[in-house]
Amino acid sequence: MAQQFDPNTAGNLPEIEKQIAVRCVEHAQTYWNLLEKIPGSRLRLTKFDADLMADFEATFPELAGSDDGIRKIDEQEMKSTVGKKKWREFILKYEQKIADFNFGTLIRTDATQEYTQLNTIFVTRFQFYIIEIARCRRGMNDWVYENAHK
Numbered sequence: 001m002a003q004q005f006d007p008n009t010a011g012n013l014p015e016i017e018k019q020i021a022v023r024c025v026e027h028a029q030t031y032w033n034l035l036e037k038i039p040g041s042r043l044r045l046t047k048f049d050a051d052l053m054a055d056f057e058a059t060f061p062e063l064a065g066s067d068d069g070i071r072k073i074d075e076q077e078m079k080s081t082v083g084k085k086k087w088r089e090f091i092l093k094y095e096q097k098i099a100d101f102n103f104g105t106l107i108r109t110d111a112t113q114e115y116t117q118l119n120t121i122f123v124t125r126f127q128f129y130i131i132e133i134a135r136c137r138r139g140m141n142d143w144v145y146e147n148a149h150k
Contacts, residue, residue: 020104024122028106028115031132036148040132040141048097049133056130059090063134070134073109075121091126101126111140 034043046052056064063069077083094101103125106115113119123131135141 024104024106028120032115032144035141035144037145039139039145040136041139043136043141045129045133045136046098048094049137052094052130053133053137055090055093056134059086067138067140070131070138071111071140073107073121073131075109078123078127087124087127091124094126098126098129107131111135112143114144 053064060069078087091101101124104122105125105128106120107123107128108115108119109121110119132141
């Protein structure tokens with residue numbers, strides 16, 4: 001009989017990790033290129049942006065209620081035990097609506113800076129969507145377009 005898979009004790013395969021890293025970097029580059037071509041405030045990331053934002057504001061008023069909570073991500077808070085649980089419950093509501101919602105991707109921790117090694121963390125695709133939709137709606141990413149068109 002085969003043993004049941006336990007993700008807590010599973011090892012990491014270096015080749016798979018490399019492939020995931022390449023995909024994450026490609027996603028970040030594609031998003032950055034998009035921000036350079038279209039002002040973030042005019043960008044729509046999903047067909048559910050309005051619904052996602054309304055739910056985000058209701059679920060995470062401490063983040064959505066201030067620009068600071070969106071502009072600079074507190075990785076410690078997001079990835080704390082309480083933070084993980086709250087995000088997981090929020091994300092799972094959209095499991096059937098958002099494709100690849102739980103895939104990993106990169107996000108800038110500070111929206112006032114470019115993607116760099118020190119300004120990037122690994123999050124789920126859904127967390128990326130929520131935070132970047134909020135940043136775009138508040139015009140926090142418009143500077144990328146403006147700099148690209150100087």
